[in-house]
Every structure is written in C-alpha cells, then in structure tokens.
Amino acid sequence: MLETKIFHTNEIKEAAEKIREGECVSFPTETVYGLGADALNETAVSKVYQAKGRPSDNPLIVHVSSKAEVAKYAKTVPAVAEKLMSAFWPGPLTLIFQVKEDVFAPTVTAGLNSVAMRMPNNEATLQLIKEAGTPLVGPSANTSGKPSPTTAEHVYHDLKGNIAGILDDGETGVGLESTVLDITDPSRPAILRPGGVSKEALEQVIGTVYVDAHLVSADEVPKAPGMKYKHYSPEEPVVIVDGDDKVWEEAIAFYQHKGEKIGLLANEDRIARLQSDDLIPFSLGKEGNIEMAAHRLFAGLRYFETTNATLILAEAFPEKGLGIAYMNRLKKAAGAHFFGE
Template identity: 70%
Template structure:
C-alpha cells in the first residue's frame, strides 16, 4: 500500500479515503492520531492491526463540535458541559456512558463507556467535518513506541500500512490528552494525566480524583495508557533525578561499562556533557517543562537513529504538565531511576 502525505489544501482527498474505510493519520495539538471512521467496524479493526495494538485497549473518538456528543452518549451531565465549554477544543478527553449501537464494537473494547474529545487543530476539525463521521484516533505509531509528533514520525512507523497522513507540522503540546472519567458526575476521576492539569480542572469544577491503580492482565482498561508498556524506544531509558553533576556521574558510570550513552536533558546539561556521550537531544531551556513535554517523544525517537545503546533522561517536578511528562517518561523507562554507585 502506498502511504500518501496530504497537505492542508488536500483535506477533501484525505476525507474521501476515510469515507472509503481507509486509515488516515491526522495532526492534533497533542500527538498525531491514526484516523478511521468510528462507525465502521472493519476500519477500526484495521487500526488495531496497523498499530499492533491489543484489542482490549479502547480508542478515543474525535469530534468536530460539542453538539455531536449528545448524539453518541446516554447523558451529558452538567459537569461535562462545563468542561467542554472551558477546555474544548483542547487536550481533554471525557469518558461518558455510550449509547448502544452508535460506534463500532471495537471502539469501546466491550465497555459501556466511550472516550471522546475535540482536538484543537483546524486541519483535523475540517477533516472530521469533511468526512462526516467521528474518527477514532489512537497515536499513529507502532503500539508501545514513542508517540509521533510529526508527520515523518508517522511515516517512519506506518509507511505501507495506512493510506495517508495529513501533515500540519510539529504538534504543540507533545503529550497525549488528559483523560477524565465522568461516568460518575459526582466524582470526576483522571485516568491518564495529560495536557490539562489536575489543578486546571479543579479551578473549573472543584475536586478531581486521580486513579493510579495498575490495570491487571484480566481487566480491560477504561482509557489508553493504563495497562500496556508505552512510549518506549528500542534503547533502555534511565531517569536521572538531579543536576548536571549527577548526570556527569551517571555518564561516567555507564560509559565505564561500555555503554554508548545518549543524553536527553536540558540545554545546560547537554552543553556540559555533549563531548562525553555518543549522542544528545535537548529538551530546551532549563526549567521549561512545556518545552520538555513537547520534545520528549521526538527525543526518545531520535536516539533510534544514533549509536546510543542507553538513554539517560532528565526528570522534572511532578506538577502541572510535569505530571504528564513524568508519567510518560516512567513508562518509557519501566520506572528505572539512576542510582549512584558509591
């Protein structure tokens, strides 16, 4: 299969492929999604196949307007209306009780709920409107690998497996959306941290819970990212909590064992150690968590093109979007942190 890269002037052609049941990757403010008609069961099954994604991992449905939600879910509680008014379009996914028979069965992985969001990207909103159907949109990557933040990342992973990619440059947020379960309107619960922080949500609707439990192998996760290993490059990742001095010790320690170290850190650390490692990728200025979040996946992917055999990655405080950054980095690293040897 030829995979065509579409520009914004070619959205109608990309939408025509969606209507035919084909798969087309689309840009959002978070990461690139793998789009298919959410009401076409075979098209949705093809998404799982193209990604190599487990079929008990539900998909997020992307819509072009708030009004569409009322057609797809059993009820829209007041808290949901408030959240949609404040944060849509934007990086917030809401989980509702789903109406039976609306979406392909594979969208919800057998659950009685569905995750929906309205992305903040004009090209994709136009694509959804032109296609005339809501789109599933898991990250457009091989399952388990770092999510794509450019069209070329998608092309690298899925060339020959999907019909097209709508190119809109690099994504702005760089981490997936926050997933908030509102099936119990009295107890909104974050299932996955993302581009909207717990504090931002609480400023609008009051107290929000956080579900941190690990989904067992027998359970079906209610949202993506709760069960399977995610965001992992080919090389092992070790998280470093500390300043450039601690990075220096880590570089020396792993270098002495023959590892070719890749460094994923802020400008200051990269500048200090770039001549002592095999490869570097900057997360941006020191203390700029938004830059680090935007560049994390691109950085993890970058080292696959270098001779690095191990990646030392910088930790950030778990506050605001730093919570989402650390959530993804811990998954990429298998929760492995650098421990200084005496």
C-alpha cells in the same frame, strides 16, 4: 502493501474520501498525530489495530468536530461535562462518558459501557472530521508501545505501507497526549491519564478532581489509553536521572563502564556542562522549562533510534502541573527505572 500518501491541508477532501472508503488516515492534533478511521465502521476500526499492532482490549478515543455531537453518542451529558467542554474544547482534554448501545464499532469501546471523546484543537482535523461526515477514532499514529509521533515524518516512519495516508499540518504543539477524565460518575470526576490540561486547571472549573493512578495489568481491560505498565518505549533502554550534575556524571560513568553508548536527553544547559565527544545529546530546551520539555520528549526518544546510542539517560522534572504528565510518559518509557534505584 498500501501506498501511504502525504495529504497537505489543501487536500482534505481527498483524505476524507479515504476515510469514507474505510481506510486509515493519520491526522494532526495539538497533542500528537492520531490514526484516524471511521468510528462507526468495524472493519475500518480493525485496520487501526492491525496497523499499530495494538491489542484490541485497549479502547480508542473518538474525535468529534463539535460539542453538539457528544449527545448523539453519550447516554447522558452531565452538567460537569458541559462546563468542561465549554472551558477546554477544542483542546487536549478527553472525557469518558457512559455510551449508548450499538452506536460505535464494538472494538472502539473494547467491550466497556463507556467511551472516551474529545474535540481536537486543530483546524485541519476538524475540517477532516466534518468532511468525512463521521467521528474518527484517533489513537496515536505509531507502532503500539513506541513513542507517540509529533510530526508526519514520525508517522511515515512507523506506518508507511500500512495506512492510506497522512494529513500533514507540521509539528504538533503540546507534544503529550490529552488528559483523560472519567466522568461516568459525575460526582467523582477522576483523571485516568494526565496530559495537556492539569488537575489544577480542571479544578478551577468543576471543583475537586480525583486521580486514578493505578496502572492496569496485562490481563486487565483499561478504561482509557495509556494505562499499561510500559508504553512509549524507544528501541533503546531508558533510565531516568533525578539529580544535579554530580548525579548525572555518576550515571554517565556507570553506564560507560558497562560499555553503553549514551544518549543524553536533558535540558540544553545541562548538556553544555556535561557534553563530551562520546555522548549523543538531544535538548529538551532551557533548564526548568517543562512546557518545552513536554513538547520535545517524544521527539527526543525517537531521535536516538536514528543514532548508535544503546541507552538513554533522561531528565526527571518535578511532578507538578505539566510535569505530572511528562513524568507519567517518561516513567512508562523507562519502565519506572531511575538511576540509583
């Protein structure tokens, strides 16, 4: 078992040395913590899959430290990509390019002829990539299928003893992973995973953007991470509640009658109205604040694993703007299970 060291931001050179040695080091981004390894080193990349318990048919996002690096690895960099990188990099937007042959470790692309790349908006991680001298794969630094980590402590909880280190730069900002946009056909850019950059924001820069909403089956190779049917799941079952306080009261009564100890994942105003001694609350922030709810979703799902909750009732949000990404993650955590359906 490895000793997992917590690296602080004044120890980036030491963390980069571990990367160059072929080890895995978790790094912070503006979205969630990623699990970094040298994207050009097959042995190093295989350690990512081993640490996460991740199926090797799931491609990995490659993190770069500059827009110029993309041309080293993509077959072409279309004009639409240039516009998007200028507008949103560094930031929570992943772009899928046609990939040059034999540049990345084979498991990075999961056998596909495309690769996902992004430039994270975190100065410590950009320095880490530059210091390591190589692009880094960076799936979320959690046990595969569990809620993504938004703090170094979350990473340590899941992966201690399985990775060489964690670069700690505090809590992440957005809290949901990046938007994944497929531009392998530049005439038809398509969102494969909603995230921190909305469809509307993308369309302001490049015009019409399509949405590929299908979830891949167990035997299908996904083109991007996060396209499986169930994902981001805590230990406890999750049920989505979409409705007013009366609906919430019905849901609480229904599951308490079944003997469940209920975790309440909802806005602070609703919690104040519904709270009783036999409920375990976690606040998503002020009522209607989707930015805060998105920021706190994964932390909330993880919180209940430290309690005696046996079931989580989680608040739905309207599917517009960032709410699309929030509901995408919540539906996967819940297996699309809504109360009353």
